[in-house]
Amino acid sequence: MLQLNETHDTSLTSWVDSANTPGCDFPIQNLPMAVFRRKHLNENFRAGVAIGDKVLDMAELAKLRLFDAEVNAAIQCCAGPTLNHYMALGQEHWSAVRLSLSRALRSGSALQPKIEPCLLDQSVVEFTVPCRIGDYTDFYSSIHHATNVGKLFRPDNPLLPNYKWIPIAYHGRSSSIEVSGVDVRRPCGQLKPADAKAPVFAPSKRVDYELEVGIYIGTGNSLGEPIPITQAEQHVFGFCLFNDWSARDIQPWEYVPLGPFLAKSFASTISPWIISAEALAPFRKPWTRDPDDPAPLSYLDDENMRQQGAFDIQLQVSLQTEAMRARGESAVVLGQSSFADSYWSVAQMIAHHSSNGCNLQPGDFFGSGTQSGADDSQLGSLLELSRGGQQAITLPNGETRCFLEDGDRVVMSGFCENENAVRIGFGQAQAALLPAEN
Ligand code: MN
Numbered sequence: 167m168l169q170l171n172e173t174h175d176t177s178l179t180s181w182v183d184s185a186n187t188p189g190c191d192f193p194i195q196n197l198p199m200a201v202f203r204r205k206h207l208n209e210n211f212r213a214g215v216a217i218g219d220k221v222l223d224m225a226e227l228a229k230l231r232l233f234d235a236e237v238n239a240a241i242q243c244c245a246g247p248t249l250n251h252y253m254a255l256g257q258e259h260w261s262a263v264r265l266s267l268s269r270a271l272r273s274g275s276a277l278q279p280k281i282e283p284c285l286l287d288q289s290v291v292e293f294t295v296p297c298r299i300g301d302y303t304d305f306y307s308s309i310h311h312a313t314n315v316g317k318l319f320r321p322d323n324p325l326l327p328n329y330k331w332i333p334i335a336y337h338g339r340s341s342s343i344e345v346s347g348v349d350v351r352r353p354c355g356q357l358k359p360a361d362a363k364a365p366v367f368a369p370s371k372r373v374d375y376e377l378e379v380g381i382y383i384g385t386g387n388s389l390g391e392p393i394p395i396t397q398a399e400q401h402v403f404g405f406c407l408f409n410d411w412s413a414r415d416i417q418p419w420e421y422v423p424l425g426p427f428l429a430k431s432f433a434s435t436i437s438p439w440i441i442s443a444e445a446l447a448p449f450r451k452p453w454t455r456d457p458d459d460p461a462p463l464s465y466l467d468d469e470n471m472r473q474q475g476a477f478d479i480q481l482q483v484s485l486q487t488e489a490m491r492a493r494g495e496s497a498v499v500l501g502q503s504s505f506a507d508s509y510w511s512v513a514q515m516i517a518h519h520s521s522n523g524c525n526l527q528p529g530d531f532f533g534s535g536t537q538s539g540a541d542d543s544q545l546g547s548l549l550e551l552s553r554g555g556q557q558a559i560t561l562p563n564g565e566t567r568c569f570l571e572d573g574d575r576v577v578m579s580g581f582c583e584n585e586n587a588v589r590i591g592f593g594q595a596q597a598a599l600l601p602a603e604n
Pocket of ligand 1: 535
């Protein structure tokens with residue numbers, strides 16, 4: 167597991183002034199990566215690193231060859247439009263690049279005059295999906311979410327018997343994962359209310375968001391060679407925010423017996439910046455389990471994971487309706503939760519996913535599953551907030567919602583904060599729901 171090092175030093179400041187603003191998402195302790203280009207110029211996408219309100223253009227930086235050969239070569243892997251080659255390099259290389267950038271961007275660095283021309287304002291750039299995502303797997307790691315959803319169907323017995331033994335997941339669809347800002351079309355599908363004799367094909371009336379953490383796989387494993395849980399975290403490239411849009415009325419009819427399909431595959435939204443596992447080192451917490459719950463099977467258990475297997479990422483989902491936008495009202499918070507409450511850890515997800523020999527590849531993507539907490543203020547979906555659509559919520563302007571209406575904009579944000587570290591942020595994953603195609 168990654169240890170604290172000089173890049174986490176709370177006293178570090180940057181010569182990029184905006185990075186030193188208290189509470190900013192991208193201080194020098196963060197250094198997340200995205201793939202971007204300047205808007206309206208039709209230029210090539212390439213990787214960039216966030217520092218304050220700037221983005222460091224890694225393609226320009228690569229040309230300067232300012233660092234040792236190994237770091238220069240790694241930075242060269244960031245000059246193209248996808249990060250897959252960089253993701254395949256492995257933790258040692260990612261750490262070496264992080265250390266070099268931290269030293270180069272900190273106050274007093276002699277490299278400032280050379281690097282300054284490689285900085286762009288984040289306000290002039292647009293982002294894209296940062297790698298070719300080969301496979302996308304969506305987990306179900308929040309026991310609170312699983313219990314809340316289970317209660318809607320089985321009030322007396324909400325959790326299925328496998329939940330506490332096995333990390334539940336399904337194989338999702340990577341082609342429809344889009345970056346923040348790309349709006350989402352309301353899907354059509356087969357809908358069959360319980361009392362109807364036959365389904366109809368129509369626009370979904372129950373489009374929902376899911377507040378999730380996205381996890382990018384860096385180095386993979388060979389087919390047939392499971393990743394032991396003790397090594398699982400070495401395979402994590404980084405984290406983002408993830409809205410796994412869902413059509414709650416398509417799913418109940420289609421998912422028997424093979425699981426979610428078109429109710430999930432119409433769209434998912436990622437935040438552009440990938441926060442490295444190393445940046446999250448100060449925000450680790452013990453992975454714990456209720457003593458009354460079954461202990462994990464040995465391939466899912468590890469002492470190191472028990473010590474600090476959880477990531478304390480604070481998550482928030484907000485909604486801005488069309489009416490709110492028209493009146494200039496900002497988005498209203500609907501739920502806040504922490505990834506530290508996840509029942510299953512990231513290491514367990516990786517160990518379990520590969521336990522049958524399935525190979526993970528650089529750029530593969532996991533959704534954590536909707537992250538909800540125990541309280542009503544910590545719910546990560548409208549399905550939970552509206553009790554399965556039975557109890558509309560009332561927004562501050564008097565509008566009500568069971569599920570999303572056309573024009574609703576869903577905004578997810580995330581950050582990590584504690585007294586021993588500098589706060590780091592994730593930026594945003596936001597998109598509006600467009601009317602169904604006629
Ligand atoms: Mn999901």
